[in-house]
Amino acid sequence: MEWIVGIFCLFFLYCVFITVLLVKRSRRYARRVKQFEARHRSFNENILNSQNESESRFQAAADEALRLTRTFQKFVPKQFVEHMATANVDDLGLGYASENEVAIMFCDIRGFTGFSERITPHELMNFLNSYFTRMNDPIHQNRGFIDKFMGDAIMALFDHPGGSAQQKAIDAINAALDLRKALNIYNGHRKNSNYTAVNIGIGIHFGPVIMGTVGSEDRMDTTVIGDSVNIASRLEALTTKYEADIVVSAQVLQTIGDSCEINTRLLDWVKVKGRQAPIEIYEVLSHLPQDEQSLKLAVQAKIAAGLACRINQEWDEAIAFFNAALEINPDDSLAHHHIDVCSIYRNLELSDDWDGALVLQ
Template identity: 60%
Template sequence: MTLLYTAFVCVTVLYAGIVTLLLIRQKRVTRRIARAATRVIPEPVIRNDDSEQRFLEKADEAMRLNQTFQKFVPKQFVDHFAKHGIDTLELGRADEDEVAILFCDIRGFTGLSEKMKPQELMNFLNSYFLRMNDPIHQNGGFIDKFIGDAIMALFDHPDGTGTDKATDAVNAALDLQKALSMYNSHRAKSGYEGIRVGVGVHIGPVILGTVGSDDRMDTTVIGDSVNIAFRLEGLAPKYHADIVISSQTLKAISHKQQIDCRVLDVVRVKGRQAPVRVYEVLNHLSEGARKQKLIVAPYIRDGLACRITRDWQEALSHFNKALLIAPDDRLLHHHIHTIETLMHTDLPADWDGAVAH
């Protein structure tokens, strides 16, 4: 009995020793893992909430400043001349590019503005500009500047072609007329009279740059092409047209069959010696008005060809035939009056058939 008891005690002591050794080893392993973990896992970063908040506020302020800046300087100019940030925009930068230029102007604005009080006038202009903005931007253009009641917009695709630019500019002109129709419906419901706008579009080379002085800088677009686009817009009321484009614009348009137009005249605009053939775009008109103008278009074309060669009687014959079809077409009356005036004018020997405007 004593022997069995002694053996039991020995086994118990041995078992306890083994367990103790295992616990000690486990503890050592745990410590090693913990030490390794401290080397792999960095100490938690204690953030300064005030510093983080100030950083976010500065970032938000910078973003708002950039957005405000773009309201004064078009983003496209910044992208063109300050690719590395607004602060890199410098005075005197210049670049040449082919651009489609669009001018849009309210007809009879002077008389309209005289009837309004200052605040009423500003409200009207801002309401009008707001509605004219989308048709331009949605067709890939951007507004370069507002000049009184006029809008100057540019269509420039850095990776595109002249076809893209001309097509987008003409589509924008058509969409401007649609937007104007909706705007006039809104004005009529509010008891105001409707307005009309003239649009001129030309595509050609221009110089884009930054001009000014040390304390006042502005972006600008200069060149013969800008002058032509501006003059075409001015021709719109004289030729009783809503949209006037140059032959260069028409030539550059893709899918010309989708654009209904008729020749208006061959003109010499102020500030330019070479003649410009100009056209009226008709797609925005009612189906009846568009068809009638297209029917008489060949008579106008042939009448102008005779006028250029000074075959006055034959020219009058073409326009009078057109009058039998469209007696209310004021363009026909305009051309008949022009020919009758030219017949009694002492023209130079090298006259090229263009009329000055």
């Protein structure tokens, strides 16, 4: 009997030993599981932190790129950047050039040199910034963009995105009319502050231009060049000579066609400086008071007939038409201008191939 009890005790001790051993192993396993879970959790947290850091870096880089782009667009027009972005990146170096048809506008302050001499440099800078700020919106609201500021002058392009040539020309005309409205409001503010009023001349032409980059490898600039740019600049200069607020070429009106109702009158048949081919130039009247428009339109037929006679060197007939225009509107400076031109040219020996165009220097 005792040996049975001994065997039972030994078996009991064996079971206790096995149980203790299993408990220890279970605890070691549990610790290892916890350690593994901790390492796994730490690994996931590191990955998550790394992803968050990467996302933060990417977002910061994107924000910086957007900020730089917006800053860059203050110096280079967004439309110019978008136009160049369509080209191969490898081509966007010095000498990149692309041809396009656009409406070109030049806008200049009349008598600016004398005006600037009467104020201090600081006052001049404040005036220009105030003026340019008001001239900016009429251009951008009509889908144009300012290519550059040149002293007191503005050069703007109208390249209606996805639009036709007609739409580009209409945008330019509408912008010119809105510029005159903005100028009237601006002069109202200047009057309230006891400042003198300012006036502007606007020239518009439509035609092909080259948009590209010029300069050197370490300093480049975007620019627009071409005969069309030269013509638009010359037309703006003629606003003073013809006492017209807005002067446009025949190409602009031909491009617009009859779809845009604007009042214009023929000014002259001229050769502008730097160009051999003559162009017809017109005055836009739609922004003027109705009575002033009516007076200018009333003499239109006489002016056109007199100009046709001048082209044919029929001096007496031409002067007669211009005098008839003065009988209708004695204050019309255009009729006086044409009488003076005829009086000069009739005393010159003109070549057989003279085309009747007034040569302007």
